[in-house]
Amino acid sequence: MKDIKDYLKVNRQGWNKRTPYHVKSDFYDVKNFIKGKSSLNEIEINLLGNIKGKSLLHLQCHFGQDTISLGRMGAKVTGVDFSDKAIKYANLLARKTNVQAVFICCNIYDLPNYLNKKFDIVFSSYGTIGWLPDLNRWAKIISKYLKSNGKFIFVEFHPFIWMFDDKLKNIDYIYFNSGPIVETIKGTYTDRNAPIKNDYICWNHSLSEVLNSLIKNGLTITSFDEFDYSPYNYLYNMEEFEPKKFRIKHFQNKIPMIYSIIATKRK
Numbered sequence: 001m002k003d004i005k006d007y008l009k010v011n012r013q014g015w016n017k018r019t020p021y022h023v024k025s026d027f028y029d030v031k032n033f034i035k036g037k038s039s040l041n042e043i044e045i046n047l048l049g050n051i052k053g054k055s056l057l058h059l060q061c062h063f064g065q066d067t068i069s070l071g072r073m074g075a076k077v078t079g080v081d082f083s084d085k086a087i088k089y090a091n092l093l094a095r096k097t098n099v100q101a102v103f104i105c106c107n108i109y110d111l112p113n114y115l116n117k118k119f120d121i122v123f124s125s126y127g128t129i130g131w132l133p134d135l136n137r138w139a140k141i142i143s144k145y146l147k148s149n150g151k152f153i154f155v156e157f158h159p160f161i162w163m164f165d166d167k168l169k170n171i172d173y174i175y176f177n178s179g180p181i182v183e184t185i186k187g188t189y190t191d192r193n194a195p196i197k198n199d200y201i202c203w204n205h206s207l208s209e210v211l212n213s214l215i216k217n218g219l220t221i222t223s224f225d226e227f228d229y230s231p232y233n234y235l236y237n238m239e240e241f242e243p244k245k246f247r248i249k250h251f252q253n254k255i256p257m258i259y260s261i262i263a264t265k266r267k
Helices: 004-021 032-036 041-047 066-070 085-095 106-113 133-143 207-216
Strands: 055-059 078-080 101-106 119-123 144-157 181-186 196-203 221-226 238-241 245-248 259-266
Touching: 004 085, 004 196, 032 055, 032 066, 032 085, 041 119, 041 144, 041 259, 055 066, 055 133, 066 078, 066 085, 066 101, 066 119, 078 085, 085 101, 106 133, 119 133, 133 207, 133 221, 207 221, 207 259
Parallel strands: 055 078, 055 119, 078 101, 119 144
Antiparallel strands: 144 259, 181 196, 221 259, 238 245
């Protein structure tokens, strides 16, 4: 087992390997993105509403597509990610799309060493918190960077999904955060056959852990929703039942796949 003290090094190495394959993939469709296609989904667009002129901090932004899409909607955007290769490409993508965006390469827990301002909105989405060991520290960062009455907008894969094996038939993992999960993964979710292999260290986080971390750090939950579909075809045996809406065939609409939160910073 990898020493979890090295989780940042291990995971950064993995994401640096993945990024070039993601940039070239149909999944991210960079060619059409550069031409003006938004990378955002209906769920988060509805949550965000009108963000024109708002300052927005995007945590764990990968190579910047959503950050740039938010900038295209009129927000003044700053994106943060710990992968130096992802941030390098994010800056290149911002230049190619002619969108004003600031990108910072760091572990989000260390963000106070790199950024000293507050924002109207903090945003994070899809596949982010599983890479973080401590959600209390995560929520402290969110609270620190929100203005009074600022909003945290969050969309994430439902923790129920992460209990299952790769074939989504057996429950192999604990729903609650019982410590680090260390796995070796071949390929990546955009290309299962990509010639890459890396160890990854991640954590499961229950809904109660997520909600309580925000509440304890001065945020009021004003909206919480669960969805019986995913906007991404990222798991085994998924089918598209409506455009950009996917379900696992043998579960149909019986399980939650996504959840969303809006939380407001108290004065």
